[in-house]
Amino acid sequence: MHENDNVAVVVRTGGLPAGTEVRPGLVLREAIPQGHKVALATLPEGAEVRRYNVVIGHALQEIAAGGWVNEHRIAMPGARELSGLPLSTRPQEPQLPLEGYQFDGYRNDDGSVGTRNILAITTTVQCVSGVVDFAVRRIKEELLPRYPNVDDVVALNHAYGCGVAIDAPAAPIPIRTVRNISRNPNFGNEVMVVSLGCEKMQPARLLPPGAIPMRGAEQADVVCLQDDEHVGFMSMIDSIMRTAERHLQRLNARRREPCPASALVVGMQCGGSDAFSGITANPALGHAADLLVRAGATVMFSENTEVRDGVDQLTSRAATPAVAEDIIRELAWYDDYLRMGSVDRSANTTPGNKKGGLSNIVEKAMGSIVKSGSSPIVGVLAPGENVREKKLPPGLVFAATPASDFICGTLQLAAGMNLHIFTTGRGTPYGLAECPVIKVATRTDLARRWHDLMDVNAGRVADGEIDIEALGWEIFHLMLDVASGRKTWAERWKLHNDLTLFNPAPVT
Amino acid sequence: MHENDNVAVVVRTGGLPAGTEVRPGLVLREAIPQGHKVALATLPEGAEVRRYNVVIGHALQEIAAGGWVNEHRIAMPGARELSGLPLSTRPQEPQLPLEGYQFDGYRNDDGSVGTRNILAITTTVQCVSGVVDFAVRRIKEELLPRYPNVDDVVALNHAYGCGVAIDAPAAPIPIRTVRNISRNPNFGNEVMVVSLGCEKMQPARLLPPGAIPMRGAEQADVVCLQDDEHVGFMSMIDSIMRTAERHLQRLNARRREPCPASALVVGMQCGGSDAFSGITANPALGHAADLLVRAGATVMFSENTEVRDGVDQLTSRAATPAVAEDIIRELAWYDDYLRMGSVDRSANTTPGNKKGGLSNIVEKAMGSIVKSGSSPIVGVLAPGENVREKKLPPGLVFAATPASDFICGTLQLAAGMNLHIFTTGRGTPYGLAECPVIKVATRTDLARRWHDLMDVNAGRVADGEIDIEALGWEIFHLMLDVASGRKTWAERWKLHNDLTLFNPAPVT
């Protein structure tokens, strides 16, 4: 905690009873649950409540020293204005490069590197998903065993259909998301597409010839279900399987080779946060993010509503004023989007967050933002944009997305993520078929109960067993191992969330 | 076609070449593709173009008799104002009741009847979907074979997560959709829920005790993944399987018994329409809808943008002025929803529609609306509402939904649909796990190519082999057979689209 803070968090499992002397002269006036806050001094009505050296609220009534500071007793501050922000004002001290760190990956022709070797089947429209699921089951049973160097076959099904108003101002977001996921480094640029035929988002609109790199072809291999050649259902399945086999053959010939850590594109997010998120898992991830940046990698953080209250920290850390302006533009767009639906950033917090001790979105945001570490922010992606297409330099990138785990993960896949790391306090069995997901528990009791779902126990920080820096290094090394093929728990159980598109456009 | 129409549709496969004399004195001035329109008389610039006795556009230039009337040559009329509409003005001649028609269904305690006997697993939040998919695979392999009277086990996965702003004005739509799908008649009110624990949409908020009928319990059986009792992933899977088995045992004891046709709740929609939709499949379905209404059943039509241009037909057919006002309210809400996203109803049409001869949404709507038949409209459902909960009388119901096949089908499941019928011109391999789907092709060539995906060939009407009325009766009888257990093609291949929620609320 920061020296200016006037609250502290109870870390003990089960919380602490009234009467406990938590530090010399400070006695709890009431029982306080684990993860919740105690007032370190008496807070008069209207007083600022500070955590992370930030005002997370104002006391709604006097709270005596040793009292429980919770969401019912403090008022949330208004959102920071998006004008007059500091632009790239923080001195950018060059960090010492970290050299020599490698992992074994699959090199792609375009210079990107896969951490997995997966055949992905792109779909232009929701209508084909039942057929593609059927075909993928048969490919896995009948073809995949003959191509042992291929890790998996994945249907890139999604909810994009002709209902999405394709000419609406916001429609480019889901379209570029599907396009950019197809070129994720883990798919080796072996793009194949299943199309219906009558859809609005035709294959040539989704993947204009030449617009994305493909191996061995100018255009994507397309199977169109409405083609005259398809007589009977099995002829569609046969076409998809024949096309898939061509790509499986080429994917199977690939081998892992040593690649510099700079080829990693790591997507970070958190889900089901608690008050420990900001004390254990997220600061350790922030340290690992700094190590990745020093090793030349690209690291993305996201979740608009969870950075909104720390916008001044981000704009001041921007590498250039132009990057700061990009951050402001994305957050302003998102403010408008929420306002159109008559909500604001406070819609983010959940009952689980509050039960876990997070009083409001300001407190949650401060605990979330620390996973971005301390590096300068070198670039910004709008939802669905891609780091390579946008030619961003390596380093820390703000990929603007909703905080929804599924939407954020889908957008980070589109951004080019080849490794995903996910911190959780309450616990979520999140996983992706397209990319390995390392899961970090914020508390030891969660890590114990979910021993075969959580890859890292950051609760050891609160238990005094390890410090933030050492845990950051441990996570950094684990990332290199997983990038080299070590399976995460979510991979072992094959826990695969569906892709979830961010579609701010209306549907008809 | 109507006697006032000044265009006609070319029905011949492959279209007709220039020079063809299509009727005495009318020679084609250019080749016209199948499904496209020919001018029956010279249309001066600005002239009304009439099909279905409705103005579908105005000529942008003079079109000579025998000329091709397509989307480039006519301008779409503006949308009908929603004020000053005729309210329940059409004389409601009582239709002769059809008595004695039955099917073999599964009777539920609440009076509803299932056409299938399915164990559905409700989920409160997207986060649990990977775990539920894992559990359902094991239930199907290990438990289902021991319960032969149960047709299937279905995970009711969806994209609702804490990202959906739960207090937004539009948020009740996806919530009530998930709630009402859980009580679909095909699930026998054997409600079981998998919850994460920290989600905003807690089980008691999704399914308040007493709010929905459940067999053998006051509250839904809930498996909560974050419960302390769950140590290790397999303990979660075991809990879900144990809970599922209790419900499988009860479902397995059920038997089909004769039920009146009035227990049917039929959802109708179309997808991938062409110019034949309004000539063959949809009019035949309209006739079948009239037969169902005469037999006392509930029949829903939907797809807001496809009725918007025929709103005056609907309001005049409303059984009462109050029903007409409900129709107007839903369509006005939807106009606003589209306007917020800067689009309008014309976003509905696809390249496939246009290639198939539908010049614009007005023409498409007129061909779509005929599937509602000629009965009075006795009730209106807002998106996600349910016929039983709303205590609608039997008869023809307008269930207001987007036209998107997946969203419309999901909302009709929530409305209480136990049988789905779907007409298609271009062809779509649509199917649902929750309810049988009868698919009707508008053209013979599609029915021939997709011989094992299409259940009915309405192209026989254009071929002169059957008339609308006889085909309507054929569809009516097929519905009773399918309701009694006869499998549709989509069921035989297990083509199962994912549920797709209509969520007009923003995500954070």
Ligand SMILES: [Ca+2]
């Ligand atoms: Ca988060």
Ligand SMILES: [Ca+2]
């Ligand atoms: Ca998240």
Ligand SMILES: [Ca+2]
């Ligand atoms: Ca339709």
Ligand SMILES: [Ca+2]
């Ligand atoms: Ca539709």
Ligand SMILES: [Ca+2]
């Ligand atoms: Ca799925």
